[in-house]
Every structure is written in structure tokens, then in C-alpha cells.
Amino acid sequence: MTGGTLAPRPVVNARGLARTFPGEPPVEALRPADLTITGGEYVSIMGGSGSGKSTLLHVLGLLDRPTAGSYELEGRDTATLSDAQRAALRGRHIGFVFQSFHLLPQRTVLENVMLAMVYNRTARSLRAGRAVSALESVGLGHRLEFLPTRLSGGEQQRVAIARAVAIEPTLLLADEPTGNLDTASSAAILDVFDAIHASGQTLVVVTHDPEVSQRADRRLSMRDGSVTSDVALAPAVIARPEQVGR
Numbered sequence: 001m002t003g004g005t006l007a008p009r010p011v012v013n014a015r016g017l018a019r020t021f022p023g024e025p026p027v028e029a030l031r032p033a034d035l036t037i038t039g040g041e042y043v044s045i046m047g048g049s050g051s052g053k054s055t056l057l058h059v060l061g062l063l064d065r066p067t068a069g070s071y072e073l074e075g076r077d078t079a080t081l082s083d084a085q086r087a088a089l090r091g092r093h094i095g096f097v098f099q100s101f102h103l104l105p106q107r108t109v110l111e112n113v114m115l116a117m118v119y120n121r122t123a124r125s126l127r128a129g130r131a132v133s134a135l136e137s138v139g140l141g142h143r144l145e146f147l148p149t150r151l152s153g154g155e156q157q158r159v160a161i162a163r164a165v166a167i168e169p170t171l172l173l174a175d176e177p178t179g180n181l182d183t184a185s186s187a188a189i190l191d192v193f194d195a196i197h198a199s200g201q202t203l204v205v206v207t208h209d210p211e212v213s214q215r216a217d218r219r220l221s222m223r224d225g226s227v228t229s230d231v232a233l234a235p236a237v238i239a240r241p242e243q244v245g246r
Contacts, residue, residue: 010075012037012171015034017059018068033069043203047208048223050224057173073094105149108144140162161177172196
């Protein structure tokens with residue numbers, strides 16, 4: 001082999017990926033799309049309500065099956081996998097952050113993050129250390145024993161992000177992660193994503209907000225179930241708050 005740098009391996013490789021929901025008439029929520037995402041990319045998927053962006057995210061996250069096309073995750077063809085195999089693959093490789101935080105109110109912040117590692121079968125001896133490291137990485141190392149009900153919305157979303165990254169996913173998917181937050185808290189969450197991306201994490205964020213989308217280095221735009229554009233973004237100059245917003 002001659003000298004040179006190897007091209008990054010695709011984390012996501014989809015061809016003709018589509019999702020149609022039955023009805024009269026059927027709803028083409030996702031029209032056939034080709035998509036490749038390589039390791040370390042930060043991709044935003046932008047579109048209005050009903051554009052198909054969340055449907056695409058759910059298919060990529062193995063939460064839903066496509067009705068047409070192929071989808072390889074980390075080189076593994078997902079089409080022939082059973083539901084149990086898909087769940088196992090999802091647990092090992094994919095972290096999720098949603099608009100709603102989905103934290104257990106009766107469990108501490110630390111326990112909420114550790115629970116994600118129970119479900120993906122991380123060794124018991126590793127869970128606490130990884131959870132603490134993840135919470136420290138999002139600025140919540142001082143909130144380990146707090147209940148979620150004592151936290152602000154921005155802090156709760158940072159716990160949700162820590163829970164997602166603690167499993168050390170290959171692919172981190174976020175669906176409208178700032179949708180329930182004020183401007184200052186949203187900016188703080190986007191700063192966290194910037195730091196996660198800088199560490200080498202492959203990150204896909206679904207949003208309807210141009211300011212959120214602009215933080216990525218690549219943007220897919222969607223309309224009526226179709227990917228209408230796929231463009232590289234110039235690095236944005238971001239005015240960040242001096243303190244993490246609450």
C-alpha cells in the first residue's frame with residue numbers, strides 16, 4: 001500500500017432508505033435517500049414539522065425499520081437483524097438525546113446516568129466511573145446526588161447528554177435537543193455538543209432552528225420527506241455566554 005491517509009470509515013451508510021406508513025393514501029414520511037456519515041462528523045438535519053427529519057433519525061437509530069433501501073451501521077447490514085439483534089446493536093453503538101429529558105425523578109443524577117449502562121450491559125465495575133466522568137464533562141460533577149427535580153431544564157438536558165455519552169456510543173443522535181430550553185440554556189447545550197464533537201464523537205442533531213443547525217459542519221435539509229440539500233458549513237463564529245445558562 002502506498003503512503004497516505006486512510007479515508008475515515010463510514011459509521012452510517014444508507015442507500016435508497018425510505019419509510020412509508022400505511023393509510024389511504026399511504027404516507028411517504030421518508031422518500032428514498034442516500035446518506036453516508038463518516039466517523040467524527042457533526043451533521044445537522046434541518047426541516048420544518050412533517051419534513052421527515054425525525055423519521056430519518058428514528059430509522060438511523062434503529063427505533064424504526066425502513067420499508068425500502070439498505071442501512072449499514074458500522075459496516076453491519078441491519079436489514080436482516082431480528083428485533084433482539086437490533087436492540088443489542090442499538091445499545092452498543094447509539095446514544096440518544098431527545099427534546100424531553102426522560103429522567104427518572106426518584107433517582108439521583110448519578111443513578112440516572114448509570115442506568116443507561118445497565119441496559120447496554122456495561123460491566124458493573126465500570127459504570128460509576130464512566131457516569132462520573134460523563135457528568136463532569138458536561139459541567140455537572142457537583143450535582144451527582146441531586147434529584148432531577150432540583151435541576152433547571154438546561155441542567156436536566158445536560159444529564160441526558162451525559163447519560164447518552166456514558167455508554168461510549170459510536171453514533172450520538174439528538175432530536176430537537178434545545179426545543180424545551182430558553183436561549184441561554186440552549187447556547188450552553190450547544191457548547192456541550194461542540195466539546196463532544198471536538199473529542200471525536202460522531203454526532204447527528206435534528207432541528208428546525210437555523211442557529212442550532214449552524215453549529216454543525218454539515219447540514220442536510222429536508223422537505224416533504226425528501227433530502228433537498230446536503231452541504232458543508234463554514235465554521236461559525238459563536239458568541240458564547242460567560243456562564244452556563246440555567
